[in-house]
Amino acid sequence: MSERTSYPPGTPSWVDLGTPDPAAASEFYSGLFGWEIMEGPPETGGYRMCMLRGQPVAGLGPQQSTEMPPWWTTYISVHSADETAAAIVADGGTIVVEPMDVLDVGRMAVATDSCGAVFSIWQPRSHIGAGLVNEPGTLCWNELNTRHPVQHVAFYDAVFDWTARRSEGPMPYVEFQLHGRSVAGLMEMTDDFPPDMPDSWSVYFAVADCDASAAKVTELGGTVVVPPTDIPPGRFAVCVDPQGATFSILALTEEM
Numbered sequence: 001m002s003e004r005t006s007y008p009p010g011t012p013s014w015v016d017l018g019t020p021d022p023a024a025a026s027e028f029y030s031g032l033f034g035w036e037i038m039e040g041p042p043e044t045g046g047y048r049m050c051m052l053r054g055q056p057v058a059g060l061g062p063q064q065s066t067e068m069p070p071w072w073t074t075y076i077s078v079h080s081a082d083e084t085a086a087a088i089v090a091d092g093g094t095i096v097v098e099p100m101d102v103l104d105v106g107r108m109a110v111a112t113d114s115c116g117a118v119f120s121i122w123q124p125r126s127h128i129g130a131g132l133v134n135e136p137g138t139l140c141w142n143e144l145n146t147r148h149p150v151q152h153v154a155f156y157d158a159v160f161d162w163t164a165r166r167s168e169g170p171m172p173y174v175e176f177q178l179h180g181r182s183v184a185g186l187m188e189m190t191d192d193f194p195p196d197m198p199d200s201w202s203v204y205f206a207v208a209d210c211d212a213s214a215a216k217v218t219e220l221g222g223t224v225v226v227p228p229t230d231i232p233p234g235r236f237a238v239c240v241d242p243q244g245a246t247f248s249i250l251a252l253t254e255e256m
Contacts, residue, residue, distance in 0.1 A: 002132055002133065002135045003131065003132060004128065004130060004132070004133055006124075006128055007129055009079045009160075010160040010161055010162065010178045010183070011076065011077050012074050012075065012139075012142040012184055013075055013124070013129030014075035014077075015059075015072050015075065015139055016058060016061065016073055017060040017073075017245055018068075019061075019062070019241075019245060020062075020063050020070060021243050022048060022061055024242060025060055025243055026060065027220075028243075029050065029241070032213065032216055032217060032222075033050075033137035033207075035051060035052055037060070038051065044061075045062065046061050047060075052132055053132065055132045057131065057132050057133075057137065057138045058130065058139065068118075070243045070245035071200075071245055072247050073110075073118065073120050074184075075119070075122040076119060076160065077122050077124060079123070080123060081099040081108060081109050081121055082099045084109075084121050084159065085098070085109045085111065088113075088121075091158040092113075092114035093114050093159070094112045097110035105125055105126045105127035106122055106123055106124050106125045106126070107125070108120055113152065114151055114155040115146060115151050117152075118200065118201070119201050134206055135206055136208045137205065137206070139203060139206075140205060140206040141184070141248075141250065142183075142185070142202070143184065143187055143204065144186045144202075145189050145193065145197070145202055146186060146188060146199040147188070147189050148199060153186070156176060160178070161178065162178055163176070163178075164176060164177075165182065171187075173187060174186035174188075202248060203248070204236065204248040204250045205247060205248070206250055206252055207250065209251055210235040210236060210251040211228045214228050214237045217237075217239045217241075217249075221242040222239055224238070224239050225240055226248075233253065234250050234252040235251045236249060236251070
């Protein structure tokens with residue numbers, strides 16, 4: 001299902017990019033995904049909405065902390081930002097930005113889980129999150145990269161009622177499920193990952209042709225750090241935009 005009008009609480013619903021150069025990032029992502037990127041009113045602090053077919057699909061804005069690299073943040077939809085923030089702390093996480101209203105569009109908080117991975121929670125009002133998903137140019141998957149899989153499974157089960165569906169093979173994988181539906185993934189970091197890479201959430205955007213899109217990333221000034229590779233859901237590549245933010249692209253062969 002591509003068009004969305006709501007997200008059940010506990011479902012990743014939005015992603016946005018904090019970047020040192022929103023104008024340059026807008027040029028890169030509009031060229032790659034065909035987004036129309038519009039800057040909001042002054043009270044939004046330079047935040048921009050990325051639109052596709054008239055629907056919001058992502059956001060980007062000025063990087064809030066120079067202590068962290070440019071990064072795509074995953075937002076998880078919740079019924080109450082305040083109640084979920086309390087649950088995060090009770091189950092070993094921390095609140096980095098306390099629950100706050102974002103104009104009249106929603107209420108949010110920024111948190112770290114029990115192993116330090118950063119994510120945000122979103123209590124929707126007029127803005128539900130992405131209006132389109134799982135089609136070229138839109139979000140199609142959120143994945144937690146970690147060296148502490150057991151701790152993470154316990155944390156997200158406690159806070160969001162996620163259950164873990166494990167698959168074995170050359171590269172074991174966990175799908176987080178909510179009411180029997182897969183909503184996110186967990187990848188255990190191996191020696192192939194940079195040794196200084198912290199536990200972190202990553203985002204995947206759907207594309208029609210992974211190889212062509214990877215070539216476009218390079219053409220637009222980005223870098224492909226994992227070349228197009230076949231995986232069970234399709235063909236993917238890991239990329240870095242010109243400002244240093246990492247994201248993945250995925251040509252789907254099955255619905256996620």
